[in-house]
Amino acid sequence: MNFIQTHIKIYALTALCAGVFFSCASKTVKRDSSENQSKTVINEKIPTNLPWSQRMLLSEMxxxxxxxxxxYNKFPKWSYPTAIVLEGAEQIYEQTGNKEYYNYISTFGDTMVKEDGSIISYDLSKYNIDMLNCGNVLLYLYQKEKKEKYLKALxxxxxxxxGQPRTSEGGFWHKKIYxxxxxxxxxxxxxxxYAHYTSVFSKGKEAEKSYDxxxxxxxxxQKHLLDQxxxxxxHAWDESREQQWADKKTGLSPNFWSRAMGWYGMAMVDVLDYLPQNHPGRARIISYxxxxxxxxxKVQDRQTGLWYQVLDKGSEKGNYLEATGSSMFVYTMMKSVNKKYLPKFxxxxxKKGYEGILKNLISVxxxxxxxxxQCCAVxxxxxxxxxxGSYEYYINEEIRSNDPKGTGPFILASLEFEKQ
Incomplete structure (x- = not known):
C-alpha cells in the first residue's frame, strides 16, 4: 500500500468541500518537521482496484x-461523525499497516486534545451524550501511544x-437541554x-455495575420505544410527555426515522464487541x-434493496431512499452474520442492500x-x-453527498463484506 507516501500537513490545510482555507488549526500541536514533508494524498489519484472500504476512506481524506x-466542519470541533470514519480507518490500518491511515487518526487526536487533557470545543456541563462517541478514537490512540493527555481526556x-441526567428508571437523557x-x-x-472504556479500565464489581x-x-x-x-x-421517547412532538399517552415521537433506527442497530452490534460473554444481558441484546x-x-425496498428516510412510508409523496440509514442497516446485519449473532439467512x-448502495447511491x-x-444531513x-418529528419534517431536511454519518457506516459495511 505505497501509493500514498506521507500524511497530511497539520498547519496548512485545504478544505476542498468546505471551500475555506485554514491555517494554524491548533497552535498547541507540535510535530517534528520531518513529519510534514513531501506531498499529500490530495494530489493522488485513487486506484479503482482497491477495496471499496479503502476507496471511500481515501476519498474522505x-x-x-x-x-x-x-x-464539513470549518474549525476544529469535537464531533461524533468523525469517530465513525476513523473507526473504519483504524480497521484499515490494522489490515494494511499503511501509516497514511494511522496518521489521519493520530493527527486528529493530537489536534483535538491539548497537553493538559482538555478537549477542543467539548463542554462537560452540557451533558450531551453525542460527545462520548469520539472517545472511542482516544481509546484506540491511548492504547497505541500511551499519551497522558489522552488518559486525562478519557x-x-x-x-x-x-453525571449524565437520567430518567426515573436510569435511562440517559440525550442532552441536558432535552x-x-x-x-x-x-x-x-x-x-x-461506555462499554469500550469499561473493558479497558474497569475490573471486578465496578465493571459489573457498568455493564449492567x-x-x-x-x-x-425496548420497553418504551418499540412498536409491537x-x-x-x-425516534425518541419523552418520559414527561411535555414535548410537543411527544404523544400525550405514550410519550413517543410520531415516526420511524431511518437513521435513528440505524444508530440503534450499530449500537447493539458494537456494544457486543465489549460486553463479556458470560454477561446475562448479552443474550437479551442479541434477541433485540x-x-x-x-x-x-420488512421495510426494505424490494426493487433496490435500500431503505426510505421514513421507514414505513415508502409510497408517500416526498419520501426518498436514504444513504446513511441504508449503510447502517447493511453494516448491522452483515456484522451480525460475521459475528454469528444471526444466522447466514x-x-x-x-447483500441486497449493499449492492443497492453501490448501484444507486455511489458515484466515482x-x-x-x-x-x-442522498444522505440526510441532520x-x-x-x-x-x-x-x-412529523413526516413532512423528516423528508424536508437537507440532503447532501458524503455525509460522514453515511460514509463512515459505508466503510464499516464494506469491511464486513471484505471479510468474506
Whole structure:
C-alpha cells in the first residue's frame, strides 16, 4: 500500500468541500518537521482496484485533509461523525499497516486534545451524550501511544457518564437541554464508548455495575420505544410527555426515522464487541438485534434493496431512499452474520442492500474519488427552531453527498463484506 507516501500537513490545510482555507488549526500541536514533508494524498489519484472500504476512506481524506473537517466542519470541533470514519480507518490500518491511515487518526487526536487533557470545543456541563462517541478514537490512540493527555481526556469523558441526567428508571437523557428524553441516537453515541472504556479500565464489581448499566439502556429502549405491531422503534421517547412532538399517552415521537433506527442497530452490534460473554444481558441484546433485523427487512425496498428516510412510508409523496440509514442497516446485519449473532439467512438481505448502495447511491469521478449520495444531513427533535418529528419534517431536511454519518457506516459495511 505505497501509493500514498506521507500524511497530511497539520498547519496548512485545504478544505476542498468546505471551500475555506485554514491555517494554524491548533497552535498547541507540535510535530517534528520531518513529519510534514513531501506531498499529500490530495494530489493522488485513487486506484479503482482497491477495496471499496479503502476507496471511500481515501476519498474522505481527500475531501477532508484533516479528520476534524469531516461533517464539513470549518474549525476544529469535537464531533461524533468523525469517530465513525476513523473507526473504519483504524480497521484499515490494522489490515494494511499503511501509516497514511494511522496518521489521519493520530493527527486528529493530537489536534483535538491539548497537553493538559482538555478537549477542543467539548463542554462537560452540557451533558450531551453525542460527545462520548469520539472517545472511542482516544481509546484506540491511548492504547497505541500511551499519551497522558489522552488518559486525562478519557477520564473526563467517563466522568460525564457519572453525571449524565437520567430518567426515573436510569435511562440517559440525550442532552441536558432535552430533559427526560431518550433518543435511539443516544444508544450509539454513549454505550459503545461506555462499554469500550469499561473493558479497558474497569475490573471486578465496578465493571459489573457498568455493564449492567449499559444493558439497562437497551432494556429501556425496548420497553418504551418499540412498536409491537411493526417491530420498528420510534425516534425518541419523552418520559414527561411535555414535548410537543411527544404523544400525550405514550410519550413517543410520531415516526420511524431511518437513521435513528440505524444508530440503534450499530449500537447493539458494537456494544457486543465489549460486553463479556458470560454477561446475562448479552443474550437479551442479541434477541433485540434479531427482532430489529426482522423488522428492518420488512421495510426494505424490494426493487433496490435500500431503505426510505421514513421507514414505513415508502409510497408517500416526498419520501426518498436514504444513504446513511441504508449503510447502517447493511453494516448491522452483515456484522451480525460475521459475528454469528444471526444466522447466514440474513446475509442475503445485507447483500441486497449493499449492492443497492453501490448501484444507486455511489458515484466515482475521473480521479477515482468515491461519493455517497442522498444522505440526510441532520434531523432531530425539539430545539429552536422547533423540530416536530412529523413526516413532512423528516423528508424536508437537507440532503447532501458524503455525509460522514453515511460514509463512515459505508466503510464499516464494506469491511464486513471484505471479510468474506
Amino acid at each position: 481527500k475531501r477532508f485533509p484533516e479528520a476534524w473537517m469531516l461533517d 477520564q473526563t469523558l467517563r466522568s460525564q457518564i457519572d 430533559p427526560n428524553q431518550m433518543w435511539l441516537d443516544g444508544l450509539y453515541m454513549g454505550e459503545p464508548f 448499566d449499559i444493558v439497562n439502556q437497551f432494556d429501556l429502549i 405491531k411493526t417491530g420498528l422503534l420510534y 438485534l434479531k427482532s430489529y433485523c426482522d423488522a428492518v427487512i 440474513y446475509k442475503k438481505y445485507a 469521478d475521473k480521479n477515482g474519488m468515491v461519493s455517497l449520495n 434531523a432531530g427533535l425539539g430545539g429552536n427552531p422547533y423540530r416536530s
